[in-house]
Amino acid sequence: MRRLLMAGVLAVTLSGCVIAPGVPAPVGTQARVEQDGVEQGGVRQGGGELEVEAGVLKGRAVGADGRPIQGVEIAADNQLLYNSNLIVSTDADGFYQVDTNIATTFRVTARMKIDFNGTKYLVELTPENDASFAGPAGAVRNFTWKLTGERPDGLGHYGSSVLFYLDGVDPQNPEVYLDDENVEVTLTPEGPLIDGSQGQSITRKAIRTPDGSGLVDVPLGRYRISANYQGRPLQVGLRNSGQYAAEVVADFAEHISTVYWIQLEMKL
Structure with missing residues (x-):
């Protein structure tokens, strides 16, 4: 079910959000999703790429091997109101969705916390498309967890x-x-x-x-x-x-x- 988080009514900040540890889904999960291609919560699972839907931000987070990652925090930064974001987490198949039918633009980022060998790490995922978008227009923003490689633009x-x-x-x-x-x-x-x-x-x-x-x-x-x-x-x-x-x-x-x-x- 979609949730509409109106700017000025509910402001969610990154500092107040608890992130569940990101855990790659079991090996068989991705194959099952690609075979089923079913509709779940308005997001088309498998069977091809997601399509842009008006007033909706959606996408998927995967590892470098293409396997889905659960528990990634997706933050849609409201660029009109300072420190006011729409935040959701990816599901067991790596998918997420949030309503953005607000008269503002959004920029989307993804990150997750991982407890590894007794140390807590905060890692950022790489967007397939880093461009901002108008909330009412909707967008698809997919993310990949890259451990190595050159960042774009010499960063x-x-x-x-x-x-x-x-x-x-x-x-x-x-x-x-x-x-x-x-x-x-x-x-x-x-x-x-x-x-x-x-x-x-x-x-x-x-x-x-x-x-x-x-x-x-x-x-x-x-x-x-x-x-x-x-x-x-x-x-x-x-x-x-x-x-x-x-x-x-x-x-x-x-x-x-x-x-x-x-x-x-x-x-x-």
């Missing part, structure tokens, strides 16, 4: 960063300063990634970024980390821990909202 990457601070002193030759870009880092997943998928080992040379030296666009997960300097093993430790070893297991920590880093120290 960075969907993945996270593993950054390090290198002690520039070479014990074998104190007069030579070590160069960050000669560091090679190996990341080996410890268990599944945050979306439940199987991760792969990553070995890359470090690059310099505005945030520091390290690797960028790393999918969120828990990693066993080792490094070498031109083939010579480096000692690795968590930033400011004062402890070093040949390798360290680390989780990403929040830098700012929806941005997560692993910060390390290294030395020969």
Whole structure:
């Protein structure tokens, strides 16, 4: 059943909304939806793409593998009234719907909270279409959870960063300063990634970024980390821990909202 949330009558803010953890639906769910193609709550399930309907915002949230995600918070930002949004969550098949028959424009975002390895993460999903729309006209806005890849318009990457601070002193030759870009880092997943998928080992040379030296666009997960300097093993430790070893297991920590880093120290 549709609900009409009138601006000025009911204002729902993001800060007051509780988000259920996003959990990918069982493997068989997507196949069942595509086969059935039935009408549920005004949203056509399966059997092709959703069609625009006047006064209605609807769409679907899926993972990178195309499987539906339940519990994603969809926020339609009322661009006329500050801090006044229409908010719904995706169902077990990843679908959502909300009435927008209000004389204003909306911009739609999607995010979810996930408890992963004892740490709470807030992740944003990527819109298929980021354009604002007029409420009475309605719109379809689908979202995908991307763990890696370049963001459009040069806005960075969907993945996270593993950054390090290198002690520039070479014990074998104190007069030579070590160069960050000669560091090679190996990341080996410890268990599944945050979306439940199987991760792969990553070995890359470090690059310099505005945030520091390290690797960028790393999918969120828990990693066993080792490094070498031109083939010579480096000692690795968590930033400011004062402890070093040949390798360290680390989780990403929040830098700012929806941005997560692993910060390390290294030395020969």
